[in-house]
Amino acid sequence: MLMSIFMVECNLNILFSCAGRRKYLIDYFKAEPLFNGRLIGTDMSRTAPALAACDAWYEVPSIYDESYLDTVLDICKKEAVTALISLNDMELPILAANEKRFSDIGVRLVLAESAAIELCSDKWATVQFGLEHNIPVPASYLTVDSALTAIANHEVSYPLIVKPRWGSASFGLYVINADHELAEAFSTCKSEFLASHLAKFAGSDDLVLIQEFIVGDEYGVDIFNDMQGKYHGVVCKKKLSMRSGETDKAVTVNDAPFSYYAQQIATNLKHKGNLDCDFLERDNKMYLLELNPRFGGGYPFTHEAGGNFVKALLLSLLGRDNEIAINYRVGETFAKCDTLVAAR
Amino acid sequence: MLMSIFMVECNLNILFSCAGRRKYLIDYFKAEPLFNGRLIGTDMSRTAPALAACDAWYEVPSIYDESYLDTVLDICKKEAVTALISLNDMELPILAANEKRFSDIGVRLVLAESAAIELCSDKWATVQFGLEHNIPVPASYLTVDSALTAIANHEVSYPLIVKPRWGSASFGLYVINADHELAEAFSTCKSEFLASHLAKFAGSDDLVLIQEFIVGDEYGVDIFNDMQGKYHGVVCKKKLSMRSGETDKAVTVNDAPFSYYAQQIATNLKHKGNLDCDFLERDNKMYLLELNPRFGGGYPFTHEAGGNFVKALLLSLLGRDNEIAINYRVGETFAKCDTLVAAR
Structure with missing residues (x-):
């Protein structure tokens, strides 16, 4: 009896809101031996590829629709969701402003706080943040x-x-x-x-x-904080090509030129989970260009090179932060390509 | 002894030139029980995702480099290539103009003839073709x-x-x-x-x-001819969304509104393999917009709905044209999403 209660409490049911094209992320969670729960996806369009990989899926209104939040909260209750990961920049401030409504029903938002989200979305504030914390900016x-x-x-x-x-x-x-x-x-x-x-x-x-306008190599950097906003590590990639605004090909590189900046960002913004940021290189100096406090289109390059933020996040959600270890292999090149999924 | 000679003659080794991102096409050939040979890929970049699926791969110069053709011909000899499929519009006229150099070493080009390739690449000629053959055009x-x-x-x-x-x-x-x-x-x-x-x-x-400028639903139509340029069938899809100039989501539709036009195109252009074309709909009338005499970015939507041009092409290359049957399921919706492959 005690055993079964314990198991119920440990079940993680994770909701991916605005799941979109990020089917690989759902697949990474599914493949993680630590994961013992269900994956639920929502999107405005039932043809969103990520929904095809979810255990349950819902077509929901636009994030700007007045019924949106209630719809997501209802889904969380119905599916006994314990954690929510949003994959849409525009949705982050909406969720953060309503954090209490989620925590009241036992849902933890894998999200930065409102002030940090605002700073990341405002490129002028991002520049000021860099200047204050000794990170070069254009x-x-x-x-x-x-x-x-x-x-x-x-x-x-x-x-x-x-x-x-x-x-x-x-x-x-x-x-x-x-x-x-x-x-x-x-x-x-x-x-x-x-x-x-x-x-x-x-x-x-x-x-x-x-x-x-800084002309030079561009880097994508994924920074992992646990659910307490504590920094654990960084994975760095040189972008080799872009497509539709996302990294299309990239090679993992040594984190040395970025590790001080990553620590500054992580300890000051105290985001939870992944924060994806972009740097440009000129004369061996790295300039911070953009901060995105969520899993971005460059995450699969991190994951495939061994930087397993999915496992790290699951450990943190299970209260096992002390077991988190962020490592990756340098010099691994990957390329995105298309696969087809049948729409829901 | 006779048996082994027969088997050698039946081996199909297929070269995909400018293989690029079309890893799914290589995977479709690999998965076809009829296929008993090797798949060879070339690209300007060793990080092209399709190369990761090939049995052998080569990084080659630009198609405009003076050494390009000799390089490809050498690869064909070395790999005992029996058929070549190009996935790059710009390369088609170069190959067609040199068809004899390939046939001399036993390589069959899965390609239209020069005049048809020229007609397809010239949008004015495409319009004239439509007017001559009773196909509505803008x-x-x-x-x-x-x-x-x-x-x-x-x-x-x-x-x-x-x-x-x-x-x-x-x-x-x-x-x-x-x-x-x-x-x-x-x-x-x-x-x-x-x-x-x-x-x-x-x-x-x-x-x-x-x-x-015709504003209306857009359709992608794949037309299959065998290696003798004989028409066998058509698969029609309504495009639901585009990304980076390629179909991103589509649903298969009935071929009735397109079948006369497809026959006109196929019997007049006498292409080999796939010809991918675009139509726009206005007031229940279909207008021909573009002709591309090759496998295009919309082919996987055809294949996943059962329109197996890969099997049909293999049958034709094996001299079994009478067994070709083009069929597909109407009303099937698919969406593209990203997967990562390790670069060569």
Whole structure:
């Protein structure tokens, strides 16, 4: 009798919200010997490939629909969910703001806190974070005047990048090579941002970022914190090619150039689970470009090279943080390719 | 003794050139009980995922390098290749022009003839082909004047599409909503085309196509001809979403609206193996948009729904054309997702 109660308490049922294309992540959890529960997936579209790998799946409204949270909470109750992992940047702040409603029904959010999520989604705040914590960042400006002054003072030189302060790297990005192009790109970028679904992120009047364009190798870095927000390790990859805004080919590299920065990020942001970040290299110096406090499209390159954050997260969810060990093999190259799954 | 000679003659060793990301195609051949040979892959990059599935693989120069053909011919000799399948549009005319060098060493090209390849790569020729063979096509013009006259005469209305006459759908495409935008887009498109790697396709001074913009459901249609260029059947899919210029989600549909057009295309172009084409639907009428005489990114949706062109092609290569039967299940939805392979 005591035994069966113990087993019920140890069962992990994990909900992946906005599961989308990340079928590999569901497969990694399924393959983990530690895992003894059920995997539940939700998405706006029943044809999302990740749902095909889940033990149970639900087609849910848009994350912006007023019924969204209640729908997810109902699913959590029905499926006795114990932990929730979101795979959608836009959903993170919504979940974080409602953390108590989840904890009240026994669901732990594998998520950073609201302030950290906000910092990661705001590229200007990310730059300020880098400056405060001794992490190199590209020279950045919020106004055309301040950028032109910096150009005139030779503090920075063309090309510059103009991009929305919030949102993903591929949207509304302009490369600028001369003074006269700057103001027009800035105002076009601002209009496009305001017309987009990203507009709701705007927490300031300064909506557009002007940034030094660093040309060099790009690195993807996965940083693991346990469920107490304690840092355990980092896996570093050089990106070899991109496709649809995601890493398509990458090779694992030594973590030495990144380990101080990873510790700074992990101990200050205190995220839970994975935090995926991007660095650019120039003259042997690494510049922080972006922070994403969730499993990203580059995680499978970490996992396949032995950096098993899935096992680490399961250990933490089971209260066995002392057993977590993040290791990986350097010099392993992987490439993404397509497979087909039958839609639900 | 006689037996062993017979077996050697029946061995199919197939070379996939420019194998790229199409690992699924290699896997389909491997899984086919009929197949008794070896699969060889080539690519410019050793990290191409398809190479990971091949029995032998080679990193080769660019298809435009002067040593390219000799390199491929040497590989064919060394590996006793009996059939070659190219997965790169740009390579098709190069191979077709050198068909004899391959047949001289016993390699059969699974390929259309030069004239058909040229017709498929030239969107203006594709339109003329449609008009000649009773296949609806979008209204199309080679000059700004002829398009403006057609607009003035109400033969066509905005929006119009301006795009290069050769090349893939995603490159250098402009949507035009008013007379005054047309000339500028036309000249920008022309300059971009001439500055691109596509310029070598230009077989005429008319480099840019102005085309009616048909808004409606898009369909992918795979047409199978045997190695004698004889038509055997068609598989039709409605595209549900696209990603990086390829079909990402699709559902198989009844072939009735397409079967006459497929027969017209197959019997006139006499391609070998697969020909992948795109149609747009408006008011229950299907308009031919593009012809690609090769296995395309939409083929796995055909295969997974039972339209086994791989088996059909193997039967034809084995001289068993009379056993070919193209069938598929209608209403099956599939979605692409990512998996990782270790690079060679």
